[in-house]
Amino acid sequence: MRALKFLAIVLFGATIAWAKPTIYILATGGTIAGGGAGELGTNYTSGTVTVDKLIAAVPEINKIATIKGEQISNIGSQEMNNEVWLKLAKRANELLKSGKADGIVITHGTDTMEETAYFLDLVVKSDKPIVLVGAMRNSDSLSADGPLNLFNAVNVAMSKDSVGKGVMVVMNDEIHAAREVTKTNTTSVDTFKSPNTGKIGTVFYGKVKFYMAPTRKHTKNSAFDIAKIESLPRVDIIYNHSNDDPDFVNTAVANGAKGIINAGMGNGNPYPSVLEALSEAVKKGVIVVRDSRVGSGETTAGGEVDDSKYGFLTSDNLNAQKARVLLMVALATTNDKDKIQKYFLTH
Numbered sequence: 001m002r003a004l005k006f007l008a009i010v011l012f013g014a015t016i017a018w019a020k021p022t023i024y025i026l027a028t029g030g031t032i033a034g035g036g037a038g039e040l041g042t043n044y045t046s047g048t049v050t051v052d053k054l055i056a057a058v059p060e061i062n063k064i065a066t067i068k069g070e071q072i073s074n075i076g077s078q079e080m081n082n083e084v085w086l087k088l089a090k091r092a093n094e095l096l097k098s099g100k101a102d103g104i105v106i107t108h109g110t111d112t113m114e115e116t117a118y119f120l121d122l123v124v125k126s127d128k129p130i131v132l133v134g135a136m137r138n139s140d141s142l143s144a145d146g147p148l149n150l151f152n153a154v155n156v157a158m159s160k161d162s163v164g165k166g167v168m169v170v171m172n173d174e175i176h177a178a179r180e181v182t183k184t185n186t187t188s189v190d191t192f193k194s195p196n197t198g199k200i201g202t203v204f205y206g207k208v209k210f211y212m213a214p215t216r217k218h219t220k221n222s223a224f225d226i227a228k229i230e231s232l233p234r235v236d237i238i239y240n241h242s243n244d245d246p247d248f249v250n251t252a253v254a255n256g257a258k259g260i261i262n263a264g265m266g267n268g269n270p271y272p273s274v275l276e277a278l279s280e281a282v283k284k285g286v287i288v289v290r291d292s293r294v295g296s297g298e299t300t301a302g303g304e305v306d307d308s309k310y311g312f313l314t315s316d317n318l319n320a321q322k323a324r325v326l327l328m329v330a331l332a333t334t335n336d337k338d339k340i341q342k343y344f345l346t347h
């Protein structure tokens with residue numbers, strides 16, 4: 001009888017151990033890895049804490065998953081660049097494809113988290129969850145938000161309900177889709193919002209609930225594949241305002257920009273001299289995408305600007321930094337304007 005009980009316990013334990021998912025934490029830096037803070041944690045340096053220390057700070061995650069950490073970079077995300085993007089995307093792709101990882105959590109600074117998230121959403125070929133997470137308060141700060149955010153991110157990355165949802169951002173108990181999410185406040189922990197669609201779910205002390213799913217093409221169904229991308233072309237964003245001048249457009253073209261995202265006023269309206277410079281840029285072969293500086297809503301084709309006359313594309317409702325990511329990825333694979341416009345309407 002005793003022997004039987006012992007066997008049952010061993011088998012039960014083995015089942016639990018077997019059922020534990022493997023989650024890779026790919027660390028890139030940011031405030032979640034920030035430290036060396038002064039009084040109250042207000043002044044600090046991003047990207048000083050290593051991935052091992054990040055994991056050790058949240059022992060609870062080792063109880064629910066087999067956690068493996070890798071340091072991809074250790075930078076403030078204002079320093080994020082194409083090189084790190086390509087390295088991150090290729091590594092995530094490899095880990096998910098090979099079956100080594102059941103899900104991936106990427107620790108990242110909040111400044112450019114939305115750009116990295118959308119880049120990965122467009123190029124990584126997997127259904128498995130990829131979750132970006134960060135913190136608004138560094139590890140030395142009062143009420144640091146990093147540990148609970150990381151715990152929640154691991155729970156989202158191992159949830160069956162997360163499969164097929166594309167790349168997600170988990171911050172402040174909320175789950176956002178990569179295409180939609182943007183940072184809206186410089187310092188508040190309640191900074192990540194999805195202005196056009198709202199969040200897709202919540203995660204409360206690890207309890208994951210989804211209410212919506214993204215419908216645009218992403219990850220497995222995306223037209224793009226990181227395996228085929230070795231470099232990304234230059235795409236500049238031009239921010240418009242009253243009494244503007246065309247110098248920045250001309251400088252972008254002179255310095256070899258292959259694409260320009262024009263963050264126009266209102267429904268993507270440029271100042272007259274900027275409009276003229278953009279039209280000249282198109283004649284030189286630069287892909288110009290009309291976008292808006294407003295931050296939500298669609299930039300409608302042919303609204304107050306005759307896009308077909310000027311040869312401009314429009315960004316649908318992507319904000320300028322997201323439109324830049326899509327145009328870079330698109331230009332890495334094609335120069336066909338019709339194709340690129342379709343990507344903006346489907347991804």
Ligand code: ASP
Nearest residue numbers: 030031076077109110111
């Ligand atoms: N500057 C930091 C970064 O993006 C801010 C943060 O992580 O919250 O890396």
